Amino acid sequence: MNTTFLKACRGEKTDHTPIWIMRQAGRYLPDYHKVRSQMTFLELCKNPEKAAEVTLQPVDILGVDAAILFSDILVTLEAMGMDLDFKEKQGPVLAHPIRSQAELDQLIIPDPIEKLGYVMDTISLLRTELADKVPLIGFCGAPFTLSTYMIEGGSSKNFFNTKKMMYTDPGLYHNLMAKLTASTISYLQAQAEAGAQALQVFDSWAGSLAPNDFAEFALPYVQEIIAALKPAGIPLIYFANNCAGLLDLTKTSGADVLGLDWRVDIPTAIENFGPDIAIQGNLDPISLLLPEDKLEKRIASILERGRGAKGHIFNLGHGIVPETPPEKAKFVVETVHRLSKGK
């Protein structure tokens, strides 16, 4: 098996810099559209064979060093008892947002096998199908990010209702976060048991919080999740998006690897994180539109700036956008491998 990704997570020497791409299985790939056209997004998440099929596509097409489970962070909320729907153009909709203790009390901490068994089935299938290819990453949403969907009922511009609860009813907010955290821990434990070889916690909206709020309301729950998963003995990655102002805090998450969005200066992050944390990132997804010569220069610069880190997993600074030509994604993978070989 190509273990470059796992080695880099642990800070071991590798013969090239490993790369995978956030949302690497998805809308920019014609092969994905072919599968997706037969069913809704949520049906695809719940169909282990098809979810495994689209998970494998970028491994074969792009040659990435890791596969990441095809799923969505919001399936956890459905498992907890919320109505989840993905509407074309509008994105996720949770019809009955949670804004009171009574509403929160109606949600359960789900048994992951019972409520999210399709995810574990996908993981098992993938481990068989991946065999000796590349490691499989499992994932979840961080409690703060999940809380925004839970409270807003979908996407949000300024997270008004989430912060309103945080500020005006911190007890309720902490109860909600505790429930999300408990659900997340058992979900990730089940993923590890099913065969996930690394786990990433996505905190897509962490960067909407002032540092003091992040420290009080978000970070402790991430720390709790990371600590609970340590005994699984697999690399744990925490990706807080838009985190340039939170580096002092994210470095205390306990994760083996910290993801960096494209707005973060890598040497600043490395200096801040010290010698015990590997990094992942951080090419601006839209820079995949650059002509190849300029794109190669950016890749070279990120590789160069990442050399001081304990370990560096190349990635984009956020999910790949649907408008990306697949051949450009392939070019990025090849270029990262070529430029980092033997360095």
Next chain:
Amino acid sequence: MNTTFLKACRGEKTDHTPIWIMRQAGRYLPDYHKVRSQMTFLELCKNPEKAAEVTLQPVDILGVDAAILFSDILVTLEAMGMDLDFKEKQGPVLAHPIRSQAELDQLIIPDPIEKLGYVMDTISLLRTELADKVPLIGFCGAPFTLSTYMIEGGSSKNFFNTKKMMYTDPGLYHNLMAKLTASTISYLQAQAEAGAQALQVFDSWAGSLAPNDFAEFALPYVQEIIAALKPAGIPLIYFANNCAGLLDLTKTSGADVLGLDWRVDIPTAIENFGPDIAIQGNLDPISLLLPEDKLEKRIASILERGRGAKGHIFNLGHGIVPETPPEKAKFVVETVHRLSKGK
């Protein structure tokens, strides 16, 4: 006149920390709704008497230390020849986005008196009406932020088309920025001549750029504007929103004051900026929902952390949100004054 704001911009000693609030004239005030209900948003911008009336409302109601012209950063684009409309719930719409040199060539560098005379009329009126009350701030959008509206045709989630032009046709993008910059310089010069006593450049979307892109495509144009306005001899403020990862760069803008959004740690910014730059900010707008005792603690903390700066103008870290109770805005102003008095 209460010159506390102007003194703080210049780093002179003040007997209290001055405060104004981004979007202080606006939707959270019933008094504003009363005026706004009689006309569209754009009609209000173009009606000097009514625009002056709503500009003055927060000065009287809240007791802020500065007035800021009621207008919108996008009126510049209309003056350049674009169709501008503000749709309820959807926000600004520019029906014909600019994506080619031919389209760009159709836009003019407007004579501000001819095309934006209503703004200068509002400023003149306000200077008379404000008399010995507080100074008047004029403003504009920064070229990068204006370019996103120009190219996307409205608001955007990831600025795909803007970055696409930047990356695939940098020559065209630089031409577009040069035209925006020339338009902005003459617009601000006209505002200063009409009587604006300080000028703020709003770069609302600066934080969507990786540091190297900000340095190459956005910052030089801000520097050009600031340099061109220096001879006006009034304080110049540059507010780059979501700038925690850009502090090394924004400090070279040439501005007297740098605005900080709520995600920036103030002492980090002060350390980075050094002794020659005053700061403005940075309370999270949604924290105005906090109960008074907790809100006061946050205000005290920001005042405390701002003390090391050359000067500190208290403000929110972004515009006040429509859901804010006006009495909370008033409480913030009173608390900033009370806690900073004599310190």
